[in-house]
Amino acid sequence: MDMKIALAQYNYKIGDIRKNADVIIKAIQEAENQKADIIVFSELALCGYPPYDLLHYDEFIKACNTSVEEIKKHTQNIAVILGLPEVNPNIKGKPFFNAAFVIYNGKIIHKAYKSLLPDYDVFDECRYFEPAQEFKIFVFKEKRIGITICEDIWHIDNESLYNIIPMEELKKQAPDLVINISASPFDYTQQQKRYRIIKKNAEKYQVPIVYVNQIGAHTDLIFDGCSMGVNKNGHIISLCKAFEEDMVYCNPFETNAHITLDNIFEQEKMSLMHRALVLGIKDYFDKSGLKKAVLGLSGGIDSAVTYALAVEALGKDNVFGIMLPSQYSSQHSIDDAVALAENMDGKYAIIPIENSFNVVNNALSDLFAALPNDITEENIQARLRAVILMAYANKYGSVLLNTSNKSEAAVGYGTLYGDMCGGLAVLADVYKTEVYQLANYLNRNGIVIPENSITKVPSAELRPEQKDSDSLPEYDILDKILFNHIENALTSKDIYALGFAKETVDKVLKLVAFNEYKRFQSPPVLRISPKAFGSGRKIPIVANLIFGKL
């Protein structure tokens, strides 16, 4: 065998440097037992990715350095490729490097720094890191090895955010192998895209590539792994599992044997979303040291899907659903919510809010004089539900899960401090039409989400006979307009041109713009699409956001 490389795909916790070091040392020992020559960890594995401004605290960097000394002791018989932040020793330039250390026999035998620093969407690496200026390979067991870090291999086409092509620089030194350590977040387009880039690099530069990604969720960002070894023909030799910790071994110089690509990556968007969301919920709780969730059950599709995902992530004994009917709630809402909880053998309670609603209205009656009912009274109901849900969360040490979907979040069809509350927004990157698809997917082996929650007309039930379509276009139209505006960054004229009615487009874009202030106060959103609300979409709040009117 030419070389045995361990692809170490683990789930790290940001800032828990000592615990991450333990994970790393344990993996080294295992790979050493398996007689691996090299073990490769993902980008910034030691501190967790993304560390954000924690980098600026001295003790954070000191803790990394201390752990490197510990890790060195375990490198007698195996070379370790470790991702970590390093202080830039120069007086000029950004304060840190996004580094890979090659540690062998107790010594750091090589260092590589990231050159292409992503600073778009959810990425902000120019905030911290100085780009690599030098590109050097190292020799280990007679193989010439180059190291790249994540984005470094993504500049392969002419059009690019960057002026340098790290692979071209490395190629000049005739590497036998290129290793890429990554922290490449999941979205439902990403697995195929990632493989295409790796394959393209292998083929173009005729070099095998060992690619190691992390798994696990960090608040909003979900990492799906899929680490792989690819030979110089671009064929996958070894592949780690998606969404799970895994360690596989790989001889990247093997040219014959390869895994056929048919179905090697999950093709079903709902299956991908489902796994990502369950992992997102699970890690939010696990890494926060929390166990229990509570959520409001309306009988509608969003809360039903959130409940089912939470039960899968946390266990049915750790999820509590509360139905909070008002005088405007229909009997089927309670029935559907109860059916959901019972389908899953889950825990729930029913707490009517009618009395609370009446007392609050009464307290306001002087101030409101005889003004007619309007959105105010609808919001009071939503907010009283939040008071009850948060009271339960506080009393029992639970986290309230937010059940808003992306369509609602986009157009502001939700009450700030009401149904927009929660520690984590589970579905706020999933359009309403996708929530239906996800419900059907969850029902693939038998009914979990009650059929009635799927088939009935969506309603907030905050006034008599209310339907979502009173205020909004039908969701199949709405979601297409939103996708073109948010994911594709199109504005009004370009969306009219796709065949949507001007009046509808104008209304939707105005709602999106007007509700920026609401989304600013949203809980963190589990990101499963290429353009989620949250840190990846920075829009000013106080501004003129209606471009059609410019």
Next chain:
Amino acid sequence: MDMKIALAQYNYKIGDIRKNADVIIKAIQEAENQKADIIVFSELALCGYPPYDLLHYDEFIKACNTSVEEIKKHTQNIAVILGLPEVNPNIKGKPFFNAAFVIYNGKIIHKAYKSLLPDYDVFDECRYFEPAQEFKIFVFKEKRIGITICEDIWHIDNESLYNIIPMEELKKQAPDLVINISASPFDYTQQQKRYRIIKKNAEKYQVPIVYVNQIGAHTDLIFDGCSMGVNKNGHIISLCKAFEEDMVYCNPFETNAHITLDNIFEQEKMSLMHRALVLGIKDYFDKSGLKKAVLGLSGGIDSAVTYALAVEALGKDNVFGIMLPSQYSSQHSIDDAVALAENMDGKYAIIPIENSFNVVNNALSDLFAALPNDITEENIQARLRAVILMAYANKYGSVLLNTSNKSEAAVGYGTLYGDMCGGLAVLADVYKTEVYQLANYLNRNGIVIPENSITKVPSAELRPEQKDSDSLPEYDILDKILFNHIENALTSKDIYALGFAKETVDKVLKLVAFNEYKRFQSPPVLRISPKAFGSGRKIPIVANLIFGKL
């Protein structure tokens, strides 16, 4: 006279490109009437700074280009230096340049691009802009003029985030004058700092500098202007007002006459904070097309100061205070709140929450069985107050102002969806000890804030006999620890070394870390310090944030 330059210091609205162009054209006409040779506008004046991801919308850039054509028509007799975004025509590199166009006689006679792109604290310019690679001066009326953009002149010491010194590059071409167009946000240290940098550049390179900054607030960021002309000896020749629109004329080649520096910049921190906060409130409302604010009055110092600032910014008829006493509120709280409103001849109402609190507790009694009262019941009170306040805001089209101070925001001494609600957090960058100073400042010409609100022991009044100091260190200790941790980025050991008790420091840092999730959902915070909560401080939520324990 050598040259007459107009320093055009205006208040722009982000995205309102047509209106900004109108402001610009009107200023050009005025300066032309005054026979100015050149008029200088601030950084990204045409689109407003910071535009964030609006740049990615085609129509945004198209609107800028359209307005440039309009502006060109007004440049027959005067050269216009205009800040705006320009699309990077190269297929490689970031999509835009942060540009300055020199427009004269209907033509763009020169372009300069920003070279040093700040990407720290509240800045994220690497997300959008490709740095300048070339540094060229232009000649106008026989003067050799170099243009720099904001950060470009801040690299003057050896230690720097950058590897290039734009002033060194320009110096090689022997400029007679350097113009700097800026969008330099206010904090209470900034005016002196800015002048020192400008002076240092003038002295070092022996060249006059014309510096133009914008004024006005954009949600959280407040810009204070203080545009100035400095001669080659570093003396200020002309100076625009702070916090106000202004246009002054300047002959930068004048070497004799200069303004003496004594007291030219406001030295009093409270005066600066006061002006900044009033402008921050005013522009949040003006630029959102809103007029009316509502806030809860507790009788305490934070709500009193917020009310007084809001009355100053919006007028007393546009600010409504609501007192929301519970069974735990003392009579002096109501009296002090009433005294405040009456001192300012302001509007208020009293709405007791006792009945609502009892009904909600009753609704929860089965679920809570016989569990003892705890923080849950305190939070219910705070959240019911928010329900009432938001109901008023919804019914009357008002914005709820948040009254949390920075000390509370730091340690999470506030209720999410309760007193943490609001459209804008007015004081959340002002430590509690500074709120007292601000109250005394507001009383400088007579009592506005009732003495009793200043002198009484702080209490949330959410349970009998409660005092803030039951849960927190005394504020003078707390604020010093917080300042060292937040502003100075020190962690536990370094703070012990300053003489604070280990137990207190550990407790405070743990509270700061634990409450990251609350601050994530905070309203935007008016930034008045060098390190405010919000976009300038990016900390992961799910992470191990207690570095002392690493």
